[in-house]
Amino acid sequence: MPKRSSDRRSILLLSVGHSCVDVYQGAVAALVPFFAAERHYGxxxxxxxxxxxxLLSSVAQPLFGALTDRRPLPWLLPVSTLLGGAGIALSGVGGSYGLTLAFVALSGVGVAAYHPESARVARLAARRAGDGRRGLGTHRGMAWFSLGGNLGFAAAPLLVAAVVGTGGLRLTPLLALPALAGAALCLPVLRELERRRAAGEAREPVPGADDRAAFVRLSLAVVCRSVAFVGLSTFLSLFTTQRLGGGPAAGTAALVVLYAGGAVGSVLGGALADRWGRVAVARWSYLVAAVAVAGVLLVPGPALYLFVALTSAGLYVPFSLQVTLGQDYLPSRIGTASGITLGLTVSVGGLASPVIGALADATSLRTALLPLVLMPVLSWALFRTLPEPVVSERVAPEAGTAPVGR
Structure with missing residues (x-):
């Protein structure tokens, strides 16, 4: 198989594998109505x-990223995929609240272990597929990799509804099936990595200087984006049901729109960035997101679904762009940058969920969600301070898949 074709095949497999992993991130929010109904959680x-x-994911992803900066750990891809699936599969069979938290946390660790290494491998394949200058290129290759994750998010409510909606939480072990498929899809990618390493073809760009100040500002912008997205996705199903009626189906439909719109946004973001630059595209997207979140909470009737779609696009267009920006701001720490932008800053949004929940218990769900409108505005303001990094396309002469610069 020609080298560039094999790299594109690797990106496709990584994208589908990413979908299988991120099913388990989306499944947590999709399981919320069933935990509330069967176990009477507030x-x-x-x-x-x-x-x-x-929580565990937010702490663990940068740690796994730092490990992969020191030494590539491609075997983490199938192992972490299986771990992510096992936690969600067991979450419905543990009767106590403590066991439910433990199993969901186990899934979070699996997701944390997967993302830094998979992002590093996807970046390598994307650069080779586009020869660093044409074809897929890094932006579009990473956009397709992110698309897979977004499709996994979008599929999660449908999968959970099909399995748990028909037989209750006792059927959650069936949710392990995507993990088995995802682990199997990783194996051809690992074989291709090993073949490249043995042939001396697995080379990465020579890193330039780190811009840590820009990386910190980027990370804060991603935190604000995460608070908006995680807070909205956690309670969107319940909020939609309250606003429109229609039972769990109306809430599930809103979650599907939120996640499916992200699939479109990720691919669109890569294409727009090739023309106008990543920073400019992300900046305008966050303005769209701010207006859209306000529409979700304030505009009455079925128009809610339109604003959910706009919110999804506005929050997801910058998603893959932020990953490559982080890698380019910290070129000597690709794994750490991936772990922070894909993990720590994204997962921190989950820390705001209990605050929103407690405020909703004390007031109303709409009142608790209104502060989320400000989060995209803060991301927009932070992006106004960021430069568009200039990336070197030179490659290191030595073989091996380990990132250069450690």
Whole structure:
């Protein structure tokens, strides 16, 4: 198989594998109505479940990223995929609240272990597929990789509704099936990595100087984006049901729109960035998101779904762009940058969920969600301070898949 074709095949497999992993991130929010119905959890209790998935993941992803900066760990891809699936599969069979939190946290660790290494491998394949200058290129390759994750998010409510909606929480072990498929899809990618390493073809760009100040500002922008997205996705199903009626189906439909719109946004973001630059595209997207979140909470009737779609696009267009920006601001720490932008800053949004839940218990759900309108505005303001990094396309002469610069 020609080299560039094999790299594009690797990106496709990584994208589908990413979808299988991120099913389990989306499944947490999708399980919330069922935990509330079967186990009578209140707002604070269900937000605690989301926190359990986010907390360990937020701490662990940068740690796994730092490990992969020192030494590539491609075997983490299938192992972490299986771990993420096992936690969600067991979350419905543990009767106590403590066991539910523990199993969801286990899934979060699996998700944390997957993302830094998979992002590093996807970046390598994207650069080779586009030869650093044409074809897929880094922006579009990473956009397709992110698309897979977004499709996994979008599929999660449908999968949970099909399995748990028909037989209750006792059927959550069936949710392990995507993990088995995702682990199998990782194996051809690992074989291709090993072949490249043996042939001396697995080379990465020579890193330039780190811009840590820009990386910190980027990370704060991603935190604000995460608070808006995680807070909205945690309670969107319940909010939609309250506003429109129609039972759980109306809430599930809103979650599907939120996650599916992200699939469109990720691919669109890569294409727009090739023309106008990543920073400018992200900046305008956050303005759209701020207006859209306000529309979700304030505009009456079925128009809610339109604003959910706009919110999804506005929050997801910058998603893959932020990953490559982080990698370019910290070129000597690709794994750490990926772990922070894909993990820590994204998962920190889960820390806000219990606060939103407690406020909703004390007031109303709409009142608790209104502060989320400000989060995209803060991301927009932070992006106004960021430069567009200039990336070197030179490659290191030595073989091996380890990032250069350690």
């Amino acid at each position: 707002y604070a209790a269900v937000s605690g479940v989301v926190l359990a998935a986010s």
